[in-house]
Amino acid sequence: MTNVSISPRLRSYLGNSQIKLTPSFSRKLWQNEDVGSPRHDPATRAALAEAVALTQLGRSAELRAKLARAMAAEPTCREPWLRSLIIELKR
Numbered sequence: 001m002t003n004v005s006i007s008p009r010l011r012s013y014l015g016n017s018q019i020k021l022t023p024s025f026s027r028k029l030w031q032n033e034d035v036g037s038p039r040h041d042p043a044t045r046a047a048l049a050e051a052v053a054l055t056q057l058g059r060s061a062e063l064r065a066k067l068a069r070a071m072a073a074e075p076t077c078r079e080p081w082l083r084s085l086i087i088e089l090k091r
Helices: 008-017 042-059 061-072 080-090
Strands: none
Touching: 042 061, 061 080
């Protein structure tokens, strides 16, 4: 699924605050051999657990159906892009 709008608060959390599983691969890290190995610190392990939980929620037929019902109740449901997203969620 792509091009789904999310609230600014959620976008800020996912993009700015959520612990990342891998560091940004900036130029200063190109020569750092430690970048090629996964981190096993508590924060990274917690971030991985959160990523797994979010993925499982996204694959849950029950949650996807609930989200599709909520979206279908919106006035914008008449828009083709939203109808096709609802259909995709029901798969």
